[in-house]
Amino acid sequence: xxxxGVAGWSGAGKTTLISRxxxxxxEQGLRVSVIKHAHxxxxxxxxxxxxxxxxxxxxxxxxxxSANRWALMHELRGAAEPQLAELLRKMWPVDLVVIEGFxxxxxxxxxxxxxxxGKPPLFTDDPAIAGIATDAAxxxxxxxxxxxxxxxxAAMMRKYxxxxxxxxxxxxxxx
Numbered sequence: 296x297x298x299x300g301v302a303g304w305s306g307a308g309k310t311t312l313i314s315r316x317x318x319x320x321x322e323q324g325l326r327v328s329v330i331k332h333a334h335x336x337x338x339x340x341x342x343x344x345x346x347x348x349x350x351x352x353x354x355x356x357x358x359x360x361s362a363n364r365w366a367l368m369h370e371l372r373g374a375a376e377p378q379l380a381e382l383l384r385k386m387w388p389v390d391l392v393v394i395e396g397f398x399x400x401x402x403x404x405x406x407x408x409x410x411x412x413g414k415p416p417l418f419t420d421d422p423a424i425a426g427i428a429t430d431a432a433x434x435x436x437x438x439x440x441x442x443x444x445x446x447x448x449a450a451m452m453r454k455y456x457x458x459x460x461x462x463x464x465x466x467x468x469x470x
Contacts, residue, residue: 296386296388296389296390296391296392296458296459297390297391297392297453297456297457297458297459298383298391298392298394298402298403298456298457298458298459298461298462299391299392299393299394299402299403299404299405299452299453299455299456299457300393300394300395300397300398300400300402300403300404300405300423301313301393301394301395301404301405301407301452302396302397302398302404302405302406302407302417302421302424303398303406303407303408303409303417304408304412304414304417306409306412307407307408307409307412307414308407308409308442309395309396309407310331310395312407312428312442312448313329313393313395315445315448316393316445316448316449316452317329317393319445319446319449320391320449320452320453323449325389325390325391326389326390326391327389327390327391327392327393328386328387328389328391328392328393329392329393329394329395330379330382330383330386330392330393330394330395330397331394331395331396332394332395332396332397333396339366339368340359340368345359346359346368350368350370354370355369355370355372356368356369356370378466379394379397379400379402379462379466380462380463380465380466383459383462383463384463391452391453391456392459393452398417398421400423400465400466401423401465401466402423402457402461402462402465403423403424403425403455403456403457404421404423404424404425405424405425405426405427405428405448405451405452405455406418406421406424406426406427406428406429407427407428407429407442408427408428408429408431408433409429409430409431409442410429410430410431411430416429416433416435418435418437424437425437425438425451425455426438426439426440426451426454426455427439427440428440428441428442428448428451429441429442430442430443438451
């Protein structure tokens with residue numbers, strides 16, 4: 296299993312880019328999963344739904360299953376947020392796991408940068424960034440591809456993806 300991160304400022308278009316690259320990678324025969332880091336108190340189900348009622352009543356985990364999908368929700372109940380390596384261990388094996396967010400973690404990443412954001416690029420302060428997908432002219436020795444060139448973005452992601460074991464090793468070095 297290989298892992299590649301997609302990092303950028305809020306509003307840079309990370310989710311949009313990933314949602315455009317996944318179908319392309321699937322056409323290439325790859326199985327792709329995503330881990331997305333959310334901020335603060337997000338929810339995946341709605342108040343009043345049975346799964347929400349079970350979580351609110353104190354269940355540690357609620358697994359919802361149907362003929363089309365299943366989802367497992369785990370309540371931390373004050374425990375520390377899991378590290379990326381721990382979350383990766385919970386994933387079913389696929390060819391590529393795309394990590395959206397976790398921009399301060401040391402795994403290899405592709406930066407998404409938009410000229411209109413007015414924000415500085417991240418690559419100058421993050422040695423884990425291996426390439427940049429952008430709509431701006433950026434001076435760097437890193438490889439740069441256009442945000443709209445999905446085959447080039449996909450190729451960059453595949454080229455710089457690292458083995459999941461390397462993410463585990465990097466997380467051990469952070470402790």
